[in-house]
Amino acid sequence: MEKRLTRTDLMLALGFIFLLIVAVGAFFYGVKIGTERTEARFESGGETASVRQVSANAYQQQDLVSFYHTVFLPYREFITEWTTAKQKWLSDPTADRSASLKELAKSANQKYDAAKVAYIPPVSPLLQDAQVAYLKSLKLFATGFEAKASEANEGPATALLNALASDAYYTQALEQGLSAQENYYESMLRWAATVDPDIDAESELDTMVDLARWQTLPLVRRNLLTAEFLADQRELSDYMPHDLTARIDAFIASGQAGKMKLKSMGAVGELLTQTDAVRDGDFLQLKNRFYGGQLLPQLPFFFPDK
Template identity: 50%
Template sequence: MEKRLSRTEMLFSLGFIFMLVIAVGAFFYGVKIGSDQTEAKLVENTKHLSANKTSSVTAYQQQDLVSFYHTVFLPYREFQTSLFETIHKLSSQQLTDVSSALKELSGVAEQKYNEAEHASVPKSSPLLENAQLQLLKSLRMFSEAAQRGAGSAKDLSATDLMKALMKDAYYTQGVKFAVAGQLNYYDSMLKWSASVNPNIPDHYDVKAVLTIQQWKPLPLTVKNKLMADQLNARKELSPFYPQDLTARVDQFITSGQAANMKIKTVNAIVDLLISTEAVRSGDFSQSKAQLYAKELLPQLPFFFPEKE
């Protein structure tokens, strides 16, 4: 005969399930609260930085793009470099003290957060304002994810810890905010280029499917913005820049590979390049003279490296 649960056991089981649901809900609520607190703190702390700005100031000036690069985007990218280095060492089991390494990574995120938080971004350029907000939120989420990983390091193998970290809600939110902030920055560059050259559109709607024929005549700033769109849509956190992906797409087309493989859309090329890890940081610089000698670009360090 089956043993039926007593009333007490039934109540205990239901109570346990209820508490489990509450705990899971509280965790994800905590992630949202952490993100919202970061946003509220940023808005409050930067009110004085924009107080003297007037609406007559021209939006998306080159000096604003350069300032943003040095005060916000570069600190974020420096953290991202540390993130990828730590992940690589963790996955290849090169870390002797995983917990300490993850705590150090969390500290780097906080340090870069503090650097980028106090950067002055003009209110006349809302895309830059939002880019700053998104990148700050990503740094805060990554810091929390690293701390949580450090706490689990003693109980999990390196392989299991990697899987847990990649699935952690704080980590996935960090990726989401990071690629969104990057997209805002590249959209700002498109706004700038349109203000310099009236033949360049100040926006370009994302098409569900972008054909190679539609892609070819586009200005470089439009292409870069579209590649930032692609990375954002895929929630793809990458060591390369959107312009590196642009260069690899153009190389794939001009070399005849797309025609040989009968690929007709840019989306399919991007899928192939990312899945085969065929894009590297620096691909744009190597192709710039050949493919983009006459293209308009803002004077940003990753477009004009010192060795040039």
């Protein structure tokens, strides 16, 4: 025989259902309030854990090293090939400049293919910008060299070099390469600022900085200024910005800057570059003399034994 629910049983069941509805409603209301408060903190500038994590992960040394091997090094290998080709043209009038330009264009395309697959973390936008600019530079070099190859053996080598110097593809290739170099060196400064809080990565300086102020700057800041100077001068050569930094510091230490009444870093840099006084490897030669305690990322051009 089926047992009927008593009035008490029915009231207890209804009470349980009511409490369950209240509990579920309170849960979802709490979630809504918590979400709104979190969004309000974020919109008002408060840091969330994820924002702090992104900031902490930007411009890590491992990213600078990875960029060196996957993007920077292929580009510099191409620049070395280009520098060697120019020297050969000038020293050997019988050199086949047409074939040389075709090979250089082929090499630029190969370096482009190698560098474009490198992954750059989005938390380091300066490195991403540097990669894009290096790729543009390689593609512009390839296009410009292919266009000039057919007439490259006409006249002396100096005529070809002058024609390239005024060619739109070539000049844009230089600008993109120097812009990429500047972004890479600024990334090193950003990295240094995360390691040493006394290093200011935000203040604006230009190449007219006076020599007294220049000598107080950390090395990573000086290197960025020389990268900016080379970009302004459209100087893309076989030496690096830190080589120019070392040569400037050696020139100041020798007393020559004072004797010649040169007041700014840019003035000294202009004198040294115009007189071909800077060489690849100058930094390593002068490193122990000037930069024993300076903070630098563990990159092969700073520490060749690493």
